[in-house]
Amino acid sequence: MSARWAALPVLLVAVFVTTLDFYVANLAVPSIRADLNAGDAAVQLVIAGYGLAYAAGLIVSGRLGDLLGHRRVFAAGLALFTLTSAGCGLATGPAMLVTARIGQGIAAALLAPQVLALIGQLYQGDGDRARAFGWYGSAVGLAGLSGQVIGGLVVAANPMGLGWRACFLVNLPICLTALALTRRLLPRAAGTRRDLDLGGAALVAAGLVAVVLPLAEGRERGWPGWTWACLAAAPLLLGAFVRRQRRLAVEGRAPLLDLAVFRERGFAWGLVAVGLLFGTSAGLSFVLALYLQDGLGLTPLAAAAVCTALNAGFFAASLRPGRFGAPVLVVGLVLVHQAIGSGPLLVGLALLVTGAGMGLLMSPLLSSVLASVRPERSAAAAGVLGTVQEAGGVLGGTVTGAVFFATLDGGWEAAARAGIMVLIVASLGVLAHAAACRSGTARAAERETRGSFT
Secondary structure: OOHHHHHHHHHHHHHHHHHHHHHOOOOOHHHHHHHHOOOHHHHHHHHHHHHHHHHHHHHHHHHHHHHHOHHHHHHHHHHHHHHHHHHHHOOOOHHHHHHHHHHHHHHHHHHHHHHHHHHHHHOOOHHHHHHHHHHHHHHHHHHHHHHHHHHHHHHHHOHHHOHHHHHHHOHHHHHHHHHHHHHHHOOOOOOOOOOOOHHHHHHHHHHHHHHHHHHHHOOOOOOOHHHHHHHHHHHHHHHHHHHHHHHHHHOOOOOOOOHHHHHOOOHHHHHHHHHHHHHHHHHHHHHHHHHHHHHOOOOHHHHHHHHHHHHHHHHHHHOOOOOOHHHHHHHHHHHHHHHOOOOHHHHHHHHHHHHHHHHHHHHHHHHHHHHOOOHHHHHHHHHHHHHHHHHHHHHHHHHHHHHHHHOHHHOHHHHHHHHHHHHHHHHHHHHHHHHHHHHHHHHHHHHHHHHHOO
């Protein structure tokens, strides 16, 4: 194996653990609630705090890689992720755990753009690059869907009596090994002198917080005035971010985000579909964790076994991704909705179909979104795509969790069905995008055929 291919596992480890940690805590939520006496809002923030910090930091961390060098920022992110994982595992209360999870999200944000940039540096030919990004997509998808299972297995195994804490502490030997190999295997590149738009970073972070925080805290606190003020302020803050980026571009300075990437054909609508897909995945993980354990009374190990069906479907279908992923995803979620209340076996069978839909859909969707952008804008597109993935996951988990807890007075089955219904609506959005893409492709082919006869 050449040195550059030996570097790929180091990069994929960072992708895997940072994606995994968004989901791995889901199946540990009941144990965290009991052990730390955490309320509904706190456990939602254990999940959302990570994803929110991740999403808010992605754009600025991409620019940091340009400034300081991608290997240097990658190493710093990996070291921070290791430290904050230890903080999660040693947390003595909900506030400490949420704080450490936010730190983990910041570290993950430092890592993600550097991984994409380093893959681009290491693998230049079309064949090598496609192969490397294929492994990247597989790592993201497998980590996202195996988080439930790994979390359940770790909690059930209870190594050294650590319980849910082991879900975070297991990162330590993995990350330390990757960190030791970083200097040896990853290419070193000098940074470039560019301005860092801290004002823009603050605006986009504040805008995302203004959306997620009231959705996570509002129901439990009785929807006080500040929650509505935050929701009203969110579009103003994000709008101010967009105006600032336009002004910096006009002035010839370096904006955090090249807004021209949104003018690429199909890119913006592709991002919507990506956000809905990752939101569906995160929301499903959250509902399953609570319903299977607190609703059906399953042990973490039994709940993990049910969730294995989701991973099995994903893995089998991802070997041959195809155009029918969105319809299969919708059908799978409808089956999950119908299986609620019918026992874990039927839920598992429905999850098998749902996982197959995600496996058929994941890689083609991500590839098509990036392929819609011309090469000189690929770095900006990758940063936006990563932000949308995480923001979609945060919003999907938060909105689904809010609906779930709001209907919990009607029983676990009613709450689970309500949460799954939110995900069915989101999956219909993905289906609409897939149908529009097929229609657009057919029209383009028809125009090309007509042109060949003129």
